[in-house]
Amino acid sequence: MLKTFSIGGIHPAENKISAASAIEALPVPAMVSVPISQHIGAPSEPLVKKGDAVKVGQVIAKSSGFVSTNIHSPVSGVVDKIDDVLDASGYKRKALVIKTEGDDWDESIDRSPNLVRNISLSSEEIIKKIGEAGIVGLGGATFPAHVKLSPPPGKKCDILIINGVECEPYLTSDHRLMLEKGEEILVGTTILMKALKVDKAVIGIENNKKDAIEHLKNLATAYDGISIQPLKVQYPQGGEKQLIDACIKRQVPSGKLPIEVGAVVQNVGTAFAVYEAVQKNKPLFERVVTVTGVSLKKPSNFLVRIGTPIATLIEAAGGLPDDTAKIVGGGPMMGKALSSAEVPVTKGSSGILLLPAEKTSRKPVENCIRCSKCVSVCPMGLSPYLLMSLAQKAIWDRAEEEKIMDCIECGSCSFTCPSSRPLLDYIRLGKAKVGQIMRTRTK
Amino acid sequence: MNRLIVSPSPHIHSGDSVKKSMYGVIIALMPALAASLWYFGLGALIVTLTAIAACMFFEFVIQKYLLKTTTSITDGSAAVTGLLLAFNLPSNLPIGIIIVGAAVAIGIGKMSFGGLGKNPFNPALVGRVFLLISFPVQMTSWPLPIVSASSYLDASTGATPLSMLREGLAMGKTAPEIMSQFPSYIDFLVGNRGGSAGEMAGIALVLGLAFMLYRKIITWHIPVAVLGSIYIFTGILNLSNPLEFAPPIFHLLTGGVLLGAIYMATDYASSPMSKNGMLLYGVGIGVITVLIRVYGAYPEGISFAILIMNAFTPLIDKYIKPKRFGEQVAKQ
Numbered sequence: 042m043l044k045t046f047s048i049g050g051i052h053p054a055e056n057k058i059s060a061a062s063a064i065e066a067l068p069v070p071a072m073v074s075v076p077i078s079q080h081i082g083a084p085s086e087p088l089v090k091k092g093d094a095v096k097v098g099q100v101i102a103k104s105s106g107f108v109s110t111n112i113h114s115p116v117s118g119v120v121d122k123i124d125d126v127l128d129a130s131g132y133k134r135k136a137l138v139i140k141t142e143g144d145d146w147d148e149s150i151d152r153s154p155n156l157v158r159n160i161s162l163s164s165e166e167i168i169k170k171i172g173e174a175g176i177v178g179l180g181g182a183t184f185p186a187h188v189k190l191s192p193p194p195g196k197k198c199d200i201l202i203i204n205g206v207e208c209e210p211y212l213t214s215d216h217r218l219m220l221e222k223g224e225e226i227l228v229g230t231t232i233l234m235k236a237l238k239v240d241k242a243v244i245g246i247e248n249n250k251k252d253a254i255e256h257l258k259n260l261a262t263a264y265d266g267i268s269i270q271p272l273k274v275q276y277p278q279g280g281e282k283q284l285i286d287a288c289i290k291r292q293v294p295s296g297k298l299p300i301e302v303g304a305v306v307q308n309v310g311t312a313f314a315v316y317e318a319v320q321k322n323k324p325l326f327e328r329v330v331t332v333t334g335v336s337l338k339k340p341s342n343f344l345v346r347i348g349t350p351i352a353t354l355i356e357a358a359g360g361l362p363d364d365t366a367k368i369v370g371g372g373p374m375m376g377k378a379l380s381s382a383e384v385p386v387t388k389g390s391s392g393i394l395l396l397p398a399e400k401t402s403r404k405p406v407e408n409c410i411r412c413s414k415c416v417s418v419c420p421m422g423l424s425p426y427l428l429m430s431l432a433q434k435a436i437w438d439r440a441e442e443e444k445i446m447d448c449i450e451c452g453s454c455s456f457t458c459p460s461s462r463p464l465l466d467y468i469r470l471g472k473a474k475v476g477q478i479m480r481t482r483t484k
Numbered sequence: 485m486n487r488l489i490v491s492p493s494p495h496i497h498s499g500d501s502v503k504k505s506m507y508g509v510i511i512a513l514m515p516a517l518a519a520s521l522w523y524f525g526l527g528a529l530i531v532t533l534t535a536i537a538a539c540m541f542f543e544f545v546i547q548k549y550l551l552k553t554t555t556s557i558t559d560g561s562a563a564v565t566g567l568l569l570a571f572n573l574p575s576n577l578p579i580g581i582i583i584v585g586a587a588v589a590i591g592i593g594k595m596s597f598g599g600l601g602k603n604p605f606n607p608a609l610v611g612r613v614f615l616l617i618s619f620p621v622q623m624t625s626w627p628l629p630i631v632s633a634s635s636y637l638d639a640s641t642g643a644t645p646l647s648m649l650r651e652g653l654a655m656g657k658t659a660p661e662i663m664s665q666f667p668s669y670i671d672f673l674v675g676n677r678g679g680s681a682g683e684m685a686g687i688a689l690v691l692g693l694a695f696m697l698y699r700k701i702i703t704w705h706i707p708v709a710v711l712g713s714i715y716i717f718t719g720i721l722n723l724s725n726p727l728e729f730a731p732p733i734f735h736l737l738t739g740g741v742l743l744g745a746i747y748m749a750t751d752y753a754s755s756p757m758s759k760n761g762m763l764l765y766g767v768g769i770g771v772i773t774v775l776i777r778v779y780g781a782y783p784e785g786i787s788f789a790i791l792i793m794n795a796f797t798p799l800i801d802k803y804i805k806p807k808r809f810g811e812q813v814a815k816q
Binding site for chain 2: 450
């Protein structure tokens with residue numbers, strides 16, 4: 042019996058159609074738009090102005106607080122303007138638009154392909170370096186990585202969990218990374234272990250990536266304290282709380298962070314970025330993005346510079362199929378529907394998914410038949426049907442009692458509902474309102 | 485450039501629908517329907533078709549002319565109610581009574597509360613119990629299987645094993661004496677005994693259960709809790725005094741226990757939402773069924789037991805919550 046998390050979960054069609062496509066580096070785009078808010082926390086402060094020349098890897102916006110991070114130029118060229126640009130949120134937000142000239146990298150970056158195993162920095166130096174390199178959680182949550190590596194006083198971490206689950210259907214960027222950059226991920230994991238001062242790390246990988254499990258298992262024999270944990274394919278196993286439960290049978294209490302049970306979770310993509318930052322002095326300005334969809338000519342995994350318009354990626358994958366009804370930034374379960382193909386790739390972009398109407402159109406909403414499937418699938422053990430009606434009726438105190446804030450917005454309830462009820466839509470609304478009420482209370 | 489849909493996640497759906505669930509239940513009931521046609525032939529056919537047609541008719545008429553809303557008779561739920569109602573009736577019941585039962589099941593049991601998903605009680609059972617109280621003679625004369633397969637209203641009738649047990653005990657016989665007159669448990673399992681159209685063949689009902697579990701239409705919790713609690717409760721009674729109380733397996737295979745536990749108690753709208761709630765609800769049904777059978781005025785009690793526990797469902801949902809993530813750790 043393979044391990045998995047203990048409550049709820051679903052198994053949507055996996056559709057990993059781009060799994061066999063090796064990572065391909067896209068040419069440097071002629072123009073990039075780099076939003077200053079690509080992470081959870083305070084937006085970064087621009088350091089350059091219109092007309093400034095920049096190099097690849099140069100800091101162009103600096104961290105503006107503890108939960109914030111630096112942003113580096115993904116191209117060399119000239120800052121064309123600082124303007125409001127439509128991003129994945131659907132709003133126009135401030136971004137640095139850079140016109141590319143050549144591909145001139147900052148001299149301090151080690152561009153050789155050699156693997157560097159020896160870790161020379163101390164724990165504190167590693168965390169500082171990761172903070173400077175602008176690394177955020179690359180699974181999609183985009184929480185600044187150095188913050189997670191600095192547990193609050195009194196909390197002790199005893200295990201690092203690396204998230205190689207990639208439980209979202211369609212997405213394959215982490216899968217490819219594990220196959221092609223396995224050594225780097227393991228060195229990155231070792232660096233993260235050193236930063237956290239732990240001697241154990243578990244890399245959790247779902248069993249639909251048997252080749253990656255085998256590959257990393259073979260490599261991991263040369264690394265102390267790192268074990269590979271195959272997991273049963275079950276969504277949303279990539280959620281932090283679910284992954285910790287699946288790997289080490291510890292449940293993070295309601296409203297708490299993983300550190301409460303002595304664990305820190307980082308994505309495999311983040312571990313790779315940490316390797317590059319610490320061993321190669323290369324900050325985060327490019328990432329692997331899956332471009333996929335059943336009607337797409339060439340489903341691919343691209344290594345792209347941050348700020349590249351996703352239209353460029355879609356072109357490189359064979360062009361926008363005629364039947365495209367929705368462009369999703371991320372996976373089909375938790376990704377965001379984009380309002381335009383001009384939206385730039387950001388640090389959190391794990392994939393671009395093109396869905397035809399018949400796969401994504403919502404069906405007419407019917408009465409709740411109380412089938413209890415939403416309750417069965419909820420990985421947090423909530424009652425989605427009840428939370429939805431509490432939100433509809435604006436009964437916020439009961440919604441709070443029913444733990445509406447525990448919802449991780451995985452969408453399993455809406456996915457499963459035979460009556461096609463918009464459960465998560467209303468729960469989100471309820472979370473926003475209850476969150477607001479809770480904040481005014483603590484003030 | 486195409487016009488893009490922008491809506492919140494999730495962007496895909498399982499494809500499950502109310503229709504699929506309802507037709508799944510209908511498919512699961514097919515083996516039992518085949519068994520009832522085999523044993524009661526013409527009568528079963530007339531009763532089943534009348535009940536289904538009448539339920540769909542009343543739902544259509546009420547939605548179209550009374551509520552003036554869109555009609556939903558194709559979603560299969562009215563057909564399920566009709567089928568389950570028919571399964572709870574003797575196969576020699578006159579058409580007029582069946583139609584009254586369907587009108588009560590759909591009109592009062594379902595539509596008066598707001599239709600699909602809003603009914604606090606199982607509609608088919610509301611119809612059945614209404615008929616049982618209103619037409620006690622017709623509702624408790626059970627045609628004999630096989631011999632009455634080609635007859636309808638003129639079928640030769642006999643008592644059910646449960647009523648024979650009750651009358652036998654009242655006359656001062658011991659349980660084993662009465663049991664010795666019954667066909668074997670194998671006959672019970674394949675349905676060769678008196679009873680309502682759908683409760684005949686235990687094996688056909690269990691086959692339907694397997695199908696519904698496989699298709700994830702229902703979970704095991706309610707059927708197992710009902711059957712398990714009946715088995716344990718009657719088992720304890722039987723051990724305490726084998727002369728007065730029938731063995732537990734007899735209780736599981738007679739009356740509508742299997743039909744009730746698998747198809748009636750699991751009605752979505754009128755059963756609890758959490759797994760623990762389902763277990764409590766199932767045990768409640770089991771215990772009340774045995775109490776009615778052993779100490780009550782009726783020989784059979786599962787219909788009443790289910791309706792009584794239906795009434796407790798909102799209370800169960802209020803106090804028994806699903807197991808929440810992180811709760812165990814928080815308690816340590």
